[in-house]
Amino acid sequence: MPPRVIAITGGSAGIGRATALRLARDGASIALCARRADKLEAVAAEIVKAGGQALPVVADVTSEADMSAFVAKTVERFGRLDVMMCNAGFGIYGAIDEITPDQMKKLMDINYFGTYYATRAALPIFRRQQRGHIIIVSSIAGKRGVPYMGAYSATKFAQIGMAECLRAEVYGSDIHVSVLCPVSTPTEFTEVMTRETGGPVTGALGPRQSAEEVAEAVARAIEHPIPEIYPYRKSRALVILNALAPGLTDKIVQRFGRKPVRRATLSGSRSDRG
Numbered sequence: 001m002p003p004r005v006i007a008i009t010g011g012s013a014g015i016g017r018a019t020a021l022r023l024a025r026d027g028a029s030i031a032l033c034a035r036r037a038d039k040l041e042a043v044a045a046e047i048v049k050a051g052g053q054a055l056p057v058v059a060d061v062t063s064e065a066d067m068s069a070f071v072a073k074t075v076e077r078f079g080r081l082d083v084m085m086c087n088a089g090f091g092i093y094g095a096i097d098e099i100t101p102d103q104m105k106k107l108m109d110i111n112y113f114g115t116y117y118a119t120r121a122a123l124p125i126f127r128r129q130q131r132g133h134i135i136i137v138s139s140i141a142g143k144r145g146v147p148y149m150g151a152y153s154a155t156k157f158a159q160i161g162m163a164e165c166l167r168a169e170v171y172g173s174d175i176h177v178s179v180l181c182p183v184s185t186p187t188e189f190t191e192v193m194t195r196e197t198g199g200p201v202t203g204a205l206g207p208r209q210s211a212e213e214v215a216e217a218v219a220r221a222i223e224h225p226i227p228e229i230y231p232y233r234k235s236r237a238l239v240i241l242n243a244l245a246p247g248l249t250d251k252i253v254q255r256f257g258r259k260p261v262r263r264a265t266l267s268g269s270r271s272d273r274g
Contacts, residue, residue: 010088024052
């Protein structure tokens, strides 16, 4: 099989960047989009150095037109599209009654609608090719919510709900849908969360994995598609426990919640979309 063509939203940093570089080592052709042209160009150079081909595209995931253009440019450059990785996203910490409606809408626009627009743009290509793979970067918080992450978790649950429905719709075809559920991953994510929350939050508790470990899990899932990807494999136990004993799980997850140091307010700055 020739090297794969992979599109990654939010590809200029964090999990998106780590995955792009990991797949470049296999000779993949990577189209990556984000809003920051300088960051995109830097990652594109790293991709080429690692052995892949790169197509950096400045785009905003909250724009349906931008996502359609991103897919069109990818197919024009590389002739096809094998994988769409919907990675762009951010979070805000705070109790449900402290998150403002503007903050909630912003989270939905980027985390959910950004995923929806990218998926919707890729699907016609996959249907025409009769094959393809959509990878949606959700979170373990999209399988089980923890305190002070309700708004973020809501968008991640929404991603998973869409993915499950789509997976059933394409069942029996060579179009695959995978949901990625990492635990806390040290990236720019924390810095952006602090800014968007409007003040500092307590540090992440519980297990972590690196962006490189997540990227390795993605690479394995591309080779052998699976419905759900848990880079930190023990986190699957939390999902199982929640299904069997949600009340007990409520008590257990108290230790994992990050609490804002002060009331969350909308910062007014744009969030990180790569």
